[in-house]
Amino acid sequence: MTGQDGWEPEAAELVRPYVITKGRELPDDEQLSLITLVTVSPDDTRRPTRLSPEEQSLLDICSAGYLSVAELAGHTRFPLGVVRILVASLTEAGHLVTRPPVARARLADKEILEEVLNGLRAKFG
Amino acid sequence: MTEYLGNPLVWALLVALVAAAALVVRQRKAVRALRQETQGLRDHYAELENDYGKSVQAAQERAEDETKTVLKSAMRTLQGLAAEQQLVLSRLQSKYGDSAILQDLLEIDHTNSQFGRRAQSIAVLCDGWLGGRRDTASVYDVVRSAQGRIRHFRRVEILSQVDFGITSRAVEPVALALAELLDNATSYSSPDTVVEINIRTVPKGICVVVDDAGVGMSDEERARAEKLLSSERASGVAGLGNPPQFGFAVIGVLCERFGFEVSVDSSSPYGGVRAVVLLPHELLTAMPEKKAPAPAVRAAAVPVTDGGPEAAALAAAPTADGLPRRRRKRPMAIVPGNASAPRAAGRSDSEQAQIMGAFQRGTQSGRATQPEAGDQTSSTPGASSEGHEDS
Numbered sequence: 001m002t003g004q005d006g007w008e009p010e011a012a013e014l015v016r017p018y019v020i021t022k023g024r025e026l027p028d029d030e031q032l033s034l035i036t037l038v039t040v041s042p043d044d045t046r047r048p049t050r051l052s053p054e055e056q057s058l059l060d061i062c063s064a065g066y067l068s069v070a071e072l073a074g075h076t077r078f079p080l081g082v083v084r085i086l087v088a089s090l091t092e093a094g095h096l097v098t099r100p101p102v103a104r105a106r107l108a109d110k111e112i113l114e115e116v117l118n119g120l121r122a123k124f125g
Numbered sequence: 126m127t128e129y130l131g132n133p134l135v136w137a138l139l140v141a142l143v144a145a146a147a148l149v150v151r152q153r154k155a156v157r158a159l160r161q162e163t164q165g166l167r168d169h170y171a172e173l174e175n176d177y178g179k180s181v182q183a184a185q186e187r188a189e190d191e192t193k194t195v196l197k198s199a200m201r202t203l204q205g206l207a208a209e210q211q212l213v214l215s216r217l218q219s220k221y222g223d224s225a226i227l228q229d230l231l232e233i234d235h236t237n238s239q240f241g242r243r244a245q246s247i248a249v250l251c252d253g254w255l256g257g258r259r260d261t262a263s264v265y266d267v268v269r270s271a272q273g274r275i276r277h278f279r280r281v282e283i284l285s286q287v288d289f290g291i292t293s294r295a296v297e298p299v300a301l302a303l304a305e306l307l308d309n310a311t312s313y314s315s316p317d318t319v320v321e322i323n324i325r326t327v328p329k330g331i332c333v334v335v336d337d338a339g340v341g342m343s344d345e346e347r348a349r350a351e352k353l354l355s356s357e358r359a360s361g362v363a364g365l366g367n368p369p370q371f372g373f374a375v376i377g378v379l380c381e382r383f384g385f386e387v388s389v390d391s392s393s394p395y396g397g398v399r400a401v402v403l404l405p406h407e408l409l410t411a412m413p414e415k416k417a418p419a420p421a422v423r424a425a426a427v428p429v430t431d432g433g434p435e436a437a438a439l440a441a442a443p444t445a446d447g448l449p450r451r452r453r454k455r456p457m458a459i460v461p462g463n464a465s466a467p468r469a470a471g472r473s474d475s476e477q478a479q480i481m482g483a484f485q486r487g488t489q490s491g492r493a494t495q496p497e498a499g500d501q502t503s504s505t506p507g508a509s510s511e512g513h514e515d516s
Contacts, residue, residue: 012211018231019273079222
């Protein structure tokens with residue numbers, strides 16, 4: 001048995017993450033990835049009072065422009081999945097809008113580049 | 126008369142009479158003695174009975190005390206383990222926050238909280254440890270903490286909030302008492318109904334009202350609940366029935382020890398029980414400050430230094446850990462937000478010229494250093510091939 005008195009483990013957070021997410025399930029990866037961009041919905045002018053403090057603070061953080069889900073997690077210090085659940089529910093309620101991340105530039109085909117280079121060399125070199 | 130004197134029969138009669146009288150007297154004496162003896166025996170018996178009752182009671186008390194002590198220290202261990210596990214779970218949740226494991230971790234966390242609460246309740250009945258020290262917390266957070274300690278927490282809805290905090294000393298007891306109330310409310314109502322919580326300010330303090338849409342309590346149950354909530358309750362874990370009903374006994378002990386009130390004597394508008402927790406002013410304080418970094422202030426409140434994203438970043442206040450906080454005054458060009466279009470149109474001519482000038486200077490300096498830059502990139506291929514595969 002560990003010591004009876006004097007041994008006080010530091011208490012964990014009072015409100016557990018599953019209460020903050022209200023027990024909702026994780027959203028799909030495709031629907032909301034790490035780099036999905038999130039901002040406050042332009043139609044959402046009045047702030048509903050029924051939101052939890054965590055949801056309110058997410059809306060505040062997002063209010064100035066697009067931020068990625070990963071950045072939101074960094075600011076709020078919640079586990080990433082928790083932020084994803086919150087963002088998904090806020091999006092569903094129409095308070096946030098998401099947009100897929102900007103597509104990565106397609107890489108040019110190496111062979112074509114080589115052919116072009118050879119052509120240029122043949123012509124000018 | 127004298128002729129009788131000679132009669133032996135008369136003498137015999139006389140002798141018999143005397144003997145009878147003596148016998149009667151002796152019998153009387155014997156009866157008296159017997160009576161006394163009975164009385165003595167009766168007294169002795171009463172005394173014995175009394176002593177027996179006393180010793181039985183003493184033994185019972187001793188046994189109760191011993192049970193309490195054993196349970197108390199056993200629960201202390203369990204509570205410690207639950208708290209430890211909660212910390213481990215918190216760590217795991219942030220470590221594996223981005224994977225699907227999180228879902229399961231949250232579930233384990235939920236089970237662990239319920240387990241911790243059970244141990245805590247038994248500890249309270251045994252005058253034991255209530256839990257680690259807590260900081261002051263908002264009433265809303267304490268209610269949510271209570272919500273998290275019951276099985277059917279999804280069915281609980283908090284409908285209103287107040288701007289008050291609860292003193293650190295009262296955070297755990299209030300959360301535990303509320304959890305017991307919510308547990309009752311959710312267990313005695315059908316699974317598809319919602320348990321509503323309203324937090325209201327009243328002249329005496331703050332009321333947390335829990336309404337369920339269950340079947341309500343019978344008069345008998347109500348009487349039992351009221352007895353447990355009042356000070357007439359028997360202490361300890363004896364007499365809680367099988368399966369034990371901890372709820373009201375725990376709440377009663379907590380109310381008495383920490384000075385708040387719980388009543389269950391009204392019925393809810395939904396037909397079930399309405400439980401009201403009254404938190405007096407002594408247990409209330411101002412709203413605690415947020416521990417997490419405060420969210421970026423709304424754009425309007427910040428003086429806008431319109432010198433591009435760099436200037437905005439410099440002006441941003443650092444976060445709690447000394448890192449500069451990124452503040453998006455203007456969305457990055459790569460992902461123009463909805464607000465960027467009107468703002469771009471509103472730029473003055475001089476601003477426009479400034480931006481174009483900066484752009485030109487940038488391209489010029491880029492061209493000027495190109496040869497060296499080429500050499501550098503060949504030595505450090507990673508630097509220039511950001512996001513592209515090396516060929």
